[in-house]
Amino acid sequence: MIDLYYWTTPNGHKITIFLEEANVPYTIYPINISKGEQFQPEFLKIAPNNRIPAIVDRAPADGGEPISLFESGAILQYLAEKTGQFLPTDLRGKNEVLQWLYWQMGGLGPMLGQNHHFSGYAPEKIPYAINRYVKETSRLYGVLNQRLADREYVGGDYSIADMSMYPWIVPYEKQGQNLNDFPHLQRWFxxxxxxxxxxxxxxxxxxxxxxxxxxxxxxxxxxxNLEK
Structure with a gap:
């Protein structure tokens, strides 16, 4: 049984997608980030960076005490290795998937997150920042589109790399993007x-x-973390 500490964000969706795909029993513990529940001491023991998602695996493979993890990429890799699903075991296939998982974690997610922030949440509209991140979003979409030009999924077969990326593409309109401009990405999406x-x-x-x-x-x- 997996305890999932979750809210309805792209990073949260990654984990529910995996758990549903792998048919792993889980219980959701909502962490309402708009109410500050991510700062509760009980949650910080599991996720010291005060971000969702986080999990507690009550039945780890080594038979020991429950294991807690934070960071969505680490969680996806852990669950894939635990279940033997959605991550190849051969050297080349595994690293093919992991490099794209880390690409999402280090680039696609953070840059699209900044797009969301400056386009929709910042207290003042800063044209330079909005233009900067909309353009970077378009560039990253182009990278993904090119990757998908000759394969069905990012890593070949459907994998945790795809699960990590899809929720970030769902709000493409809010990111100032048109999927018609990225036909391979649209087919994958x-x-x-x-x-x-x-x-x-x-x-x-x-x-x-x-x-x-x-x-x-x-x-x-x-x-x-805006000044009051």
């Missing part, structure tokens, strides 16, 4: 969106956060 496990994962989000609404000014100050 549509194929993943049609997967039943992905749809079940997003159904979980609707249960946890059934009526998402824009952040209030106070919530923005809490989330983005």
């Amino acid at each position: 549509d194929a993943i969106a049609a997967r039943p496990a992905v749809q079940r994962a997003y159904d979980q989000a609707k249960v946890v956060n059934p009526a998402p609404k824009p952040f209030s000014e106070e919530e923005k100050k809490l989330l983005f």
Whole structure:
């Protein structure tokens, strides 16, 4: 059984997608980041960086005490190795997937996150910053589009690399992107969106956060460490 500390963000969706795809039993413990629940001492013991997602594996493979992990990429790799699913075991295949997982963690996620922030949440609109991150988003979409030009999925077969990227592409319109400009990416995106496990994962989000609404000014100050 996996305890999943989760909120309805792209990084949170990565883990519900894996758990649904791998048919791993799990229990969701919502961490409402707009209410500051990520700063609760109990959560910080599991996730000292005060970010979701985090997990506790109550039945680790070594039979020992429960294992807790934070950072979505580390969680995906751990779960893939635990279950033997969605990560190749051969040297070349495994590293093919892992390099793209780390590309998402180090580039796609952070840059698209800055796009979201300056385009939608920053207290003042800064044209330079918005233009900078919209353009970088477009560049990264282009990298992914080229990667998918001659293969069905990022690592060849469907893997944790795809699961890590898809939730960040879902809000493409808010990122100032048009998927028609990236035909290979669009084909990949549509194929993943049609997967039943992905749809079940997003159904979980609707249960946890059934009526998402824009952040209030106070919530923005809490989330983005703005001066009060």
